[in-house]
Amino acid sequence: MSKKSLLVLSLLFFAYIGILFSERNGVNLNWGLVKIALNFTFLVAMIYYLYGFFKLSPGQTYTRKFVPILFIVALIAGTQFVAYFIKTDGGKTIFIRKEYQSPKQKQLLLIFRDSSFKLLNIEGRTGTYYRGQALLTSKTILLKSSQTLPQLLFDLNLPNP
Incomplete structure (x- = not known):
C-alpha cells in the first residue's frame, strides 16, 4: 500500500470517527448520508485491495499484499467499535x-x-x-x-x- 493510500484511508477513518462523536448529542440526516458514503468508500477500497491481493506482481509476496487488507479490516472494526460505544453510552447493557x-x-x-x-x-x-x-x-x-x-x-x- 502506498503512503498516499494509507493517508487517504486514515483520513476517511478519522472523518468517520469525528462524525460519530459529533452525533453523540444529536443526529442529522446529512451526516448519516456522509457515513454511508464513507462506508461505501471503505468497501470499494477493500475490493480493490482484494483484487490486488490475488493479482501477484513479480517480486511481491502474499505477506506484503496482506498488510493493506489487515489495515482496512482494522479500520472498519475500529469504526464499528467506536459506534457501539457511542450507541450504548460506554458499553452499557x-x-x-x-x-x-x-x-x-x-x-x-x-x-x-x-x-x-x-x-x-x-x-x-x-x-x-x-x-x-x-x-x-x-x-x-x-x-x-x-x-x-x-x-x-x-x-x-x-x-x-
Whole structure:
C-alpha cells in the first residue's frame, strides 16, 4: 500500500470517527448520508485491495499484499467499535428499548441496566439526545433529566423483573 493510500484511508477513518462523536448529542440526516458514503468508500477500497491481493506482481509476496487488507479490516472494526460505544453510552447493557415512529417524528428510548436512559427525539432531519436517570417501578418509569424532555409518544409495556 502506498503512503498516499494509507493517508487517504486514515483520513476517511478519522472523518468517520469525528462524525460519530459529533452525533453523540444529536443526529442529522446529512451526516448519516456522509457515513454511508464513507462506508461505501471503505468497501470499494477493500475490493480493490482484494483484487490486488490475488493479482501477484513479480517480486511481491502474499505477506506484503496482506498488510493493506489487515489495515482496512482494522479500520472498519475500529469504526464499528467506536459506534457501539457511542450507541450504548460506554458499553452499557440495554435493559429496555422502545421506539415510536410516525411520518413526522421518531422517538427511541434506551434504558440501561444501571438505571440511566438515553432518549432520541427526531423531528424532520435532525434529532436530539436526552440523558438522565430512570426510576423503574412495577408499572411506571420516572425519567429524571437536567434537560426538558419532550412528550413521550409510545406505550411502555415493562418486562417482568
